[in-house]
Amino acid sequence: MEMIAEIVITACLVIGGFFGLVGSYGLIKLDHPMARLHAPTKATTLGVGGVLIASMLYSWVFETHGSFHELLITLFLFITAPITANFIAKAYLHRHEQEEVLPDPQGDKTWAVLNRPAFSPEPEETQKG
Amino acid sequence: MLRRLLPHPLLTALLTVVWMLLNNSATLGQFVMGLILGLIIPVITAAYWPDRPVLKKPMNIIGYVLIVMYDIVKSNIDVALIVLFKSNAARQPAWVTVPLDLKSPEAITVLAGTITMTPGTLTADLSSEGHALLVHCLDAPDPQAVCQDIKDRYESRLKEIFE
Numbered sequence: 001m002e003m004i005a006e007i008v009i010t011a012c013l014v015i016g017g018f019f020g021l022v023g024s025y026g027l028i029k030l031d032h033p034m035a036r037l038h039a040p041t042k043a044t045t046l047g048v049g050g051v052l053i054a055s056m057l058y059s060w061v062f063e064t065h066g067s068f069h070e071l072l073i074t075l076f077l078f079i080t081a082p083i084t085a086n087f088i089a090k091a092y093l094h095r096h097e098q099e100e101v102l103p104d105p106q107g108d109k110t111w112a113v114l115n116r117p118a119f120s121p122e123p124e125e126t127q128k129g
Numbered sequence: 130m131l132r133r134l135l136p137h138p139l140l141t142a143l144l145t146v147v148w149m150l151l152n153n154s155a156t157l158g159q160f161v162m163g164l165i166l167g168l169i170i171p172v173i174t175a176a177y178w179p180d181r182p183v184l185k186k187p188m189n190i191i192g193y194v195l196i197v198m199y200d201i202v203k204s205n206i207d208v209a210l211i212v213l214f215k216s217n218a219a220r221q222p223a224w225v226t227v228p229l230d231l232k233s234p235e236a237i238t239v240l241a242g243t244i245t246m247t248p249g250t251l252t253a254d255l256s257s258e259g260h261a262l263l264v265h266c267l268d269a270p271d272p273q274a275v276c277q278d279i280k281d282r283y284e285s286r287l288k289e290i291f292e
Contacts, residue, residue, distance in 0.1 A: 026212035038267040046205035082245035089253035105256035115257040
């Protein structure tokens with residue numbers, strides 16, 4: 001029984017390490033800021049997930065009482081990862097992407113990031129003073 | 130009366146469970162402590178939840194979570210393969226507009242989060258009046274298929290749960 005658990009835990013650690021490594025490598029290899037966002041948001045999910053599953057199994061099999069903290073880490077990770085990615089994407093859209101490059105928002109005027117209210121001053125004017 | 134004491138039953142349950150998980154114990158004492166927090170916090174923060182999400186079919190959440198977890202594993206492998214074996218020139222990145230049938234903000238948030246976590250797609254923005262999502266695809270030879278896939282696989286299920 002312990003032998004099987006050890007093998008499973010080892011497998012989870014190796015899988016987790018592999019995906020963490022691929023996610024980090026993707027950051028270097030991919031050539032576009034938006035493409036780079038894909039590597040850490042996804043490949044790392046399984047990377048962290050593998051390590052967490054291994055940690056949970058270890059605490060249940062080899063320690064006196066098990067641990068549930070890993071479930072919470074997963075929950076927090078799933079809440080924060082998409083939001084972080086969304087913020088980085090929005091910052092990128094702000095700084096680099098022109099409206100013509102993006103597809104048409106069907107039904108609406110424009111995308112929220114590019115939507116400048118009529119009353120807001122132009123950025124150039126605010127920088128003068 | 131019950132509504133004032135218990136403005137957000139789901140939040141109460143969630144807080145109790147999270148408290149017990151944080152303490153890593155399932156004893157009665159921790160359960161009571163979690164329940165006390167779960168009762169007080171929703172009352173204090175009730176002003177910040179003007180529109181509480183109403184779940185029409187809460188049991189469908191289980192099926193949705195299972196599908197999303199399967200897709201996350203698949204997406205991790207897909208992205209890893211693209212990163213390792215596909216040259217940057219051969220990739221076909223694309224921006225896709227996903228028109229929304231969902232109305233409730235919570236449902237749209239869940240959909241946006243799901244899109245970010247699943248195969249080769251990433252939510253970048255919402256349209257100015259909230260009727261469409263801007264999605265970036267890492268490698269999409271057929272952007273329209275990606276859009277249809279998102280609508281069929283996730284949005285229809287979320288619509289059942291939330292609306």
